[in-house]
Amino acid sequence: MEFTNFEPESFIYNYAFPGEEKELCALEMRSFFGKDTESRILESTLKIDPSRSPFMRGRMDVILEGEKLEDIIEQVKKIELNAATFKVMYVKVSGPEKVDFEERRRIERKVGLQIPGEPELVNPDVLFGIMNVNERWVFGEYHSSEAVWLNHQQKPHSYSTSLSTRVARAVANIAVPDPAGVKAIDPCCGIGTVVVEALSMGIDIVASDLNPLILPGTRENIAHFGYATEVTFQDIRNVTGNYDVAIIDMPYNLCSVITPEEQLEMLQSTYEFADKVVIVTIEPIDSIIGNAGFEIADRCVVRKATFEREIIVCKKTR
Numbered sequence: 001m002e003f004t005n006f007e008p009e010s011f012i013y014n015y016a017f018p019g020e021e022k023e024l025c026a027l028e029m030r031s032f033f034g035k036d037t038e039s040r041i042l043e044s045t046l047k048i049d050p051s052r053s054p055f056m057r058g059r060m061d062v063i064l065e066g067e068k069l070e071d072i073i074e075q076v077k078k079i080e081l082n083a084a085t086f087k088v089m090y091v092k093v094s095g096p097e098k099v100d101f102e103e104r105r106r107i108e109r110k111v112g113l114q115i116p117g118e119p120e121l122v123n124p125d126v127l128f129g130i131m132n133v134n135e136r137w138v139f140g141e142y143h144s145s146e147a148v149w150l151n152h153q154q155k156p157h158s159y160s161t162s163l164s165t166r167v168a169r170a171v172a173n174i175a176v177p178d179p180a181g182v183k184a185i186d187p188c189c190g191i192g193t194v195v196v197e198a199l200s201m202g203i204d205i206v207a208s209d210l211n212p213l214i215l216p217g218t219r220e221n222i223a224h225f226g227y228a229t230e231v232t233f234q235d236i237r238n239v240t241g242n243y244d245v246a247i248i249d250m251p252y253n254l255c256s257v258i259t260p261e262e263q264l265e266m267l268q269s270t271y272e273f274a275d276k277v278v279i280v281t282i283e284p285i286d287s288i289i290g291n292a293g294f295e296i297a298d299r300c301v302v303r304k305a306t307f308e309r310e311i312i313v314c315k316k317t318r
Contacts, residue, residue: 267292
Protein backbone atom coordinates (compact mmCIF):
# COMPACT_ATOMS: atom_id res chain seq x y z
CA MET A 1 0.00 0.00 0.00
CA GLU A 2 1.24 3.50 -0.82
CA PHE A 3 0.90 4.96 2.62
CA THR A 4 4.21 6.47 3.60
CA ASN A 5 7.20 8.54 2.59
CA PHE A 6 9.51 5.59 3.38
CA GLU A 7 10.62 2.87 0.97
CA PRO A 8 11.37 -0.72 2.13
CA GLU A 9 15.08 -1.34 2.62
CA SER A 10 14.75 -5.09 3.07
CA PHE A 11 12.19 -7.81 3.68
CA ILE A 12 12.02 -10.11 6.70
CA TYR A 13 10.20 -13.44 6.46
CA ASN A 14 9.20 -15.44 9.52
CA TYR A 15 8.70 -19.17 9.15
CA ALA A 16 6.91 -22.09 10.79
CA PHE A 17 7.24 -25.72 9.74
CA PRO A 18 6.84 -29.25 11.11
CA GLY A 19 10.11 -30.98 11.96
CA GLU A 20 9.75 -33.58 9.22
CA GLU A 21 9.56 -30.81 6.60
CA LYS A 22 12.49 -28.72 7.86
CA GLU A 23 14.71 -29.82 4.95
CA LEU A 24 11.96 -29.06 2.44
CA CYS A 25 11.50 -25.58 3.89
CA ALA A 26 15.27 -24.98 3.67
CA LEU A 27 15.34 -26.12 0.02
CA GLU A 28 12.47 -23.76 -0.78
CA MET A 29 14.38 -20.95 0.96
CA ARG A 30 17.47 -21.66 -1.16
CA SER A 31 15.34 -21.70 -4.30
CA PHE A 32 13.78 -18.33 -3.50
CA PHE A 33 16.73 -16.52 -1.92
CA GLY A 34 19.89 -18.47 -2.73
CA LYS A 35 20.38 -19.16 0.98
CA ASP A 36 18.68 -20.73 3.97
CA THR A 37 18.88 -20.20 7.71
CA GLU A 38 18.86 -22.28 10.86
CA SER A 39 16.62 -19.72 12.52
CA ARG A 40 12.99 -19.18 11.57
CA ILE A 41 13.73 -15.67 10.33
CA LEU A 42 15.21 -14.85 6.93
CA GLU A 43 16.10 -11.35 5.74
CA SER A 44 16.57 -10.53 2.07
CA THR A 45 16.36 -7.71 -0.46
CA LEU A 46 14.10 -9.98 -2.56
CA LYS A 47 10.35 -9.45 -2.29
CA ILE A 48 8.26 -12.65 -2.32
CA ASP A 49 4.51 -12.95 -1.73
CA PRO A 50 4.41 -14.83 1.62
CA SER A 51 1.25 -16.69 0.53
CA ARG A 52 3.34 -18.52 -2.06
CA SER A 53 5.15 -20.50 0.61
CA PRO A 54 3.40 -23.06 2.84
CA PHE A 55 6.02 -22.25 5.48
CA MET A 56 6.10 -18.45 5.56
CA ARG A 57 3.93 -16.91 8.25
CA GLY A 58 4.39 -13.43 6.87
CA ARG A 59 6.67 -10.75 5.44
CA MET A 60 7.71 -7.47 6.97
CA ASP A 61 8.68 -4.69 4.57
CA VAL A 62 11.34 -2.97 6.66
CA ILE A 63 11.15 0.82 6.43
CA LEU A 64 12.70 1.79 9.78
CA GLU A 65 15.39 0.34 12.01
CA GLY A 66 17.39 1.33 15.03
CA GLU A 67 19.58 0.01 17.81
CA LYS A 68 16.96 0.81 20.45
CA LEU A 69 13.16 0.80 20.53
CA GLU A 70 13.31 4.54 21.19
CA ASP A 71 14.97 4.99 17.78
CA ILE A 72 11.88 3.47 16.14
CA ILE A 73 9.49 5.52 18.27
CA GLU A 74 11.17 8.72 17.14
CA GLN A 75 11.15 7.75 13.46
CA VAL A 76 7.48 6.64 13.23
CA LYS A 77 6.40 10.21 13.93
CA LYS A 78 7.34 11.02 10.30
CA ILE A 79 5.16 8.35 8.70
CA GLU A 80 2.51 9.67 6.30
CA LEU A 81 -0.57 7.44 6.28
CA ASN A 82 -2.71 9.55 3.93
CA ALA A 83 -5.91 8.97 5.96
CA ALA A 84 -5.42 5.18 6.17
CA THR A 85 -6.14 3.48 9.49
CA PHE A 86 -3.43 1.33 11.10
CA LYS A 87 -2.57 -1.25 13.72
CA VAL A 88 0.82 -2.13 15.24
CA MET A 89 1.64 -5.78 15.92
CA TYR A 90 4.67 -7.16 17.72
CA VAL A 91 5.88 -9.98 15.45
CA LYS A 92 6.49 -13.02 17.62
CA VAL A 93 9.15 -15.34 16.28
CA SER A 94 8.46 -19.09 16.44
CA GLY A 95 10.35 -20.78 19.23
CA PRO A 96 11.27 -19.60 22.74
CA GLU A 97 9.90 -16.10 23.17
CA LYS A 98 11.77 -13.81 25.56
CA VAL A 99 9.14 -11.07 25.42
CA ASP A 100 5.97 -11.95 27.33
CA PHE A 101 2.43 -11.05 26.26
CA GLU A 102 2.08 -7.94 28.40
CA GLU A 103 5.43 -6.58 27.24
CA ARG A 104 4.49 -7.12 23.59
CA ARG A 105 1.23 -5.20 24.10
CA ARG A 106 3.14 -2.39 25.87
CA ILE A 107 5.57 -2.08 22.93
CA GLU A 108 2.68 -2.02 20.45
CA ARG A 109 0.94 0.78 22.34
CA LYS A 110 4.14 2.77 22.82
CA VAL A 111 4.93 2.73 19.10
CA GLY A 112 1.33 3.14 17.95
CA LEU A 113 0.76 6.28 20.02
CA GLN A 114 3.49 8.08 18.06
CA ILE A 115 2.15 7.29 14.56
CA PRO A 116 0.19 10.21 13.07
CA GLY A 117 -3.10 8.64 12.08
CA GLU A 118 -6.18 6.78 13.23
CA PRO A 119 -5.64 3.40 14.92
CA GLU A 120 -8.01 0.55 14.07
CA LEU A 121 -7.53 -2.71 15.95
CA VAL A 122 -10.04 -4.92 14.13
CA ASN A 123 -9.78 -4.17 10.41
CA PRO A 124 -6.96 -1.68 9.75
CA ASP A 125 -6.00 -0.45 6.30
CA VAL A 126 -2.34 -0.99 7.20
CA LEU A 127 -0.87 -3.58 9.56
CA PHE A 128 2.51 -2.53 10.89
CA GLY A 129 4.93 -4.98 12.45
CA ILE A 130 7.69 -4.37 14.93
CA MET A 131 10.31 -6.88 15.97
CA ASN A 132 13.77 -7.25 17.42
CA VAL A 133 15.92 -9.21 14.96
CA ASN A 134 19.62 -9.46 14.09
CA GLU A 135 20.53 -7.29 17.09
CA ARG A 136 18.39 -4.30 16.14
CA TRP A 137 14.78 -3.15 16.12
CA VAL A 138 12.91 -3.07 12.80
CA PHE A 139 9.53 -1.67 11.80
CA GLY A 140 7.46 -1.85 8.63
CA GLU A 141 4.28 -2.98 6.95
CA TYR A 142 3.51 -6.62 7.77
CA HIS A 143 1.82 -8.95 5.29
CA SER A 144 0.34 -12.14 6.75
CA SER A 145 0.42 -15.29 4.68
CA GLU A 146 -2.81 -16.80 3.41
CA ALA A 147 -2.84 -20.63 3.49
CA VAL A 148 -4.07 -21.03 -0.09
CA TRP A 149 -2.74 -24.60 -0.23
CA LEU A 150 -5.01 -25.54 2.68
CA ASN A 151 -8.11 -24.81 0.58
CA HIS A 152 -6.83 -27.15 -2.13
CA GLN A 153 -7.06 -30.15 0.19
CA GLN A 154 -10.79 -30.24 -0.51
CA LYS A 155 -10.61 -31.24 -4.16
CA PRO A 156 -13.10 -33.52 -5.94
CA HIS A 157 -10.55 -36.28 -6.65
CA SER A 158 -7.50 -37.46 -4.73
CA TYR A 159 -5.18 -40.44 -4.38
CA SER A 160 -3.70 -41.75 -1.17
CA THR A 161 -0.25 -41.73 -2.78
CA SER A 162 -0.49 -38.11 -3.96
CA LEU A 163 1.75 -35.45 -2.49
CA SER A 164 0.18 -33.36 0.24
CA THR A 165 -0.87 -29.92 -0.97
CA ARG A 166 1.77 -28.34 1.28
CA VAL A 167 4.60 -30.45 -0.16
CA ALA A 168 3.24 -29.97 -3.69
CA ARG A 169 3.25 -26.17 -3.22
CA ALA A 170 6.84 -26.21 -1.99
CA VAL A 171 7.86 -28.40 -4.94
CA ALA A 172 6.26 -25.93 -7.37
CA ASN A 173 8.19 -23.08 -5.71
CA ILE A 174 11.44 -25.03 -5.86
CA ALA A 175 10.88 -25.65 -9.56
CA VAL A 176 9.75 -22.10 -10.39
CA PRO A 177 10.86 -19.58 -7.74
CA ASP A 178 10.18 -16.71 -10.15
CA PRO A 179 7.33 -17.37 -12.64
CA ALA A 180 8.19 -14.44 -14.94
CA GLY A 181 8.77 -15.81 -18.43
CA VAL A 182 9.08 -19.43 -17.25
CA LYS A 183 7.34 -22.30 -19.04
CA ALA A 184 6.82 -25.42 -16.92
CA ILE A 185 5.42 -28.90 -17.50
CA ASP A 186 4.26 -31.74 -15.27
CA PRO A 187 4.45 -34.73 -17.66
CA CYS A 188 3.39 -37.27 -15.01
CA CYS A 189 0.72 -35.09 -13.44
CA GLY A 190 -1.47 -37.75 -11.87
CA ILE A 191 -4.48 -36.19 -10.22
CA GLY A 192 -2.96 -32.71 -10.63
CA THR A 193 -1.90 -31.80 -7.08
CA VAL A 194 1.28 -29.99 -8.16
CA VAL A 195 -0.44 -28.40 -11.17
CA VAL A 196 -3.17 -26.85 -9.01
CA GLU A 197 -0.59 -25.34 -6.65
CA ALA A 198 1.49 -24.01 -9.56
CA LEU A 199 -1.52 -22.46 -11.30
CA SER A 200 -2.65 -20.80 -8.08
CA MET A 201 0.70 -18.95 -7.99
CA GLY A 202 0.53 -17.75 -11.57
CA ILE A 203 3.01 -20.29 -12.92
CA ASP A 204 2.66 -21.05 -16.64
CA ILE A 205 2.38 -24.85 -16.51
CA VAL A 206 0.87 -27.55 -18.70
CA ALA A 207 0.21 -31.15 -17.74
CA SER A 208 0.03 -34.62 -19.20
CA ASP A 209 -0.13 -38.23 -18.07
CA LEU A 210 0.03 -41.70 -19.56
CA ASN A 211 -3.05 -42.89 -17.67
CA PRO A 212 -6.21 -41.83 -19.58
CA LEU A 213 -8.47 -42.94 -16.71
CA ILE A 214 -7.11 -40.34 -14.33
CA LEU A 215 -7.22 -37.30 -16.61
CA PRO A 216 -10.94 -36.44 -16.30
CA GLY A 217 -10.40 -36.19 -12.53
CA THR A 218 -7.28 -34.08 -13.08
CA ARG A 219 -9.19 -31.64 -15.26
CA GLU A 220 -12.06 -31.48 -12.77
CA ASN A 221 -9.67 -30.75 -9.90
CA ILE A 222 -8.11 -27.87 -11.83
CA ALA A 223 -11.47 -26.41 -12.88
CA HIS A 224 -12.88 -26.84 -9.35
CA PHE A 225 -10.59 -24.07 -8.09
CA GLY A 226 -11.19 -21.81 -11.08
CA TYR A 227 -7.93 -22.53 -12.90
CA ALA A 228 -7.32 -23.66 -16.46
CA THR A 229 -4.48 -25.20 -18.44
CA GLU A 230 -3.79 -27.82 -21.09
CA VAL A 231 -4.04 -31.39 -19.75
CA THR A 232 -3.26 -34.06 -22.34
CA PHE A 233 -3.10 -37.84 -22.59
CA GLN A 234 0.53 -38.31 -23.50
CA ASP A 235 3.53 -40.53 -22.83
CA ILE A 236 6.50 -38.56 -21.52
CA ARG A 237 8.52 -40.00 -24.42
CA ASN A 238 6.25 -38.14 -26.85
CA VAL A 239 6.40 -34.71 -25.25
CA THR A 240 7.45 -32.03 -27.74
CA GLY A 241 8.38 -28.39 -27.39
CA ASN A 242 10.79 -26.69 -25.02
CA TYR A 243 10.25 -26.01 -21.33
CA ASP A 244 12.35 -24.22 -18.76
CA VAL A 245 11.52 -26.79 -16.10
CA ALA A 246 9.76 -30.12 -15.67
CA ILE A 247 8.35 -31.48 -12.42
CA ILE A 248 8.30 -35.27 -12.24
CA ASP A 249 6.80 -37.25 -9.38
CA MET A 250 8.23 -40.66 -10.29
CA PRO A 251 5.54 -43.37 -10.47
CA TYR A 252 5.76 -45.76 -7.54
CA ASN A 253 2.33 -47.12 -6.55
CA LEU A 254 1.23 -50.68 -7.21
CA CYS A 255 -0.46 -49.71 -10.46
CA SER A 256 2.58 -48.03 -11.94
CA VAL A 257 5.74 -49.82 -10.84
CA ILE A 258 8.53 -49.03 -13.29
CA THR A 259 12.00 -50.50 -13.77
CA PRO A 260 15.30 -48.57 -13.55
CA GLU A 261 15.49 -48.85 -17.33
CA GLU A 262 12.12 -47.15 -17.66
CA GLN A 263 13.17 -44.47 -15.16
CA LEU A 264 16.25 -43.78 -17.28
CA GLU A 265 14.13 -43.58 -20.41
CA MET A 266 11.79 -41.10 -18.69
CA LEU A 267 14.66 -38.81 -17.72
CA GLN A 268 16.38 -39.14 -21.08
CA SER A 269 13.13 -38.01 -22.67
CA THR A 270 12.90 -35.13 -20.21
CA TYR A 271 16.41 -34.06 -21.20
CA GLU A 272 15.13 -33.41 -24.71
CA PHE A 273 12.42 -30.91 -23.71
CA ALA A 274 13.44 -29.36 -20.33
CA ASP A 275 16.51 -27.46 -19.13
CA LYS A 276 15.82 -28.21 -15.49
CA VAL A 277 13.90 -30.97 -13.72
CA VAL A 278 12.66 -31.33 -10.16
CA ILE A 279 12.21 -35.00 -9.32
CA VAL A 280 10.16 -36.48 -6.49
CA THR A 281 11.20 -40.06 -5.77
CA ILE A 282 11.10 -42.71 -3.05
CA GLU A 283 13.96 -44.69 -4.63
CA PRO A 284 17.67 -43.87 -5.00
CA ILE A 285 18.13 -42.68 -8.59
CA ASP A 286 21.35 -40.63 -8.51
CA SER A 287 23.11 -42.84 -11.06
CA ILE A 288 20.07 -42.78 -13.35
CA ILE A 289 19.99 -38.98 -13.16
CA GLY A 290 23.65 -38.81 -14.17
CA ASN A 291 23.22 -41.32 -16.99
CA ALA A 292 20.35 -39.24 -18.37
CA GLY A 293 22.63 -36.19 -18.71
CA PHE A 294 21.58 -34.25 -15.63
CA GLU A 295 23.56 -33.17 -12.59
CA ILE A 296 22.11 -32.75 -9.11
CA ALA A 297 22.08 -29.09 -8.06
CA ASP A 298 20.25 -29.42 -4.72
CA ARG A 299 18.10 -31.87 -2.79
CA CYS A 300 16.24 -32.65 0.41
CA VAL A 301 14.35 -35.46 2.13
CA VAL A 302 10.72 -35.17 3.26
CA ARG A 303 9.65 -37.61 5.96
CA LYS A 304 6.21 -38.71 7.08
CA ALA A 305 6.39 -41.35 9.80
CA THR A 306 8.57 -44.09 8.22
CA PHE A 307 7.87 -42.95 4.64
CA GLU A 308 10.51 -40.85 2.90
CA ARG A 309 10.52 -38.91 -0.34
CA GLU A 310 13.47 -37.18 -1.95
CA ILE A 311 13.09 -33.88 -3.79
CA ILE A 312 15.98 -33.54 -6.24
CA VAL A 313 16.75 -30.44 -8.31
CA CYS A 314 18.63 -31.31 -11.51
CA LYS A 315 20.12 -29.32 -14.36
CA LYS A 316 21.65 -30.35 -17.66
CA THR A 317 25.35 -31.16 -17.61
CA ARG A 318 25.88 -30.16 -21.21
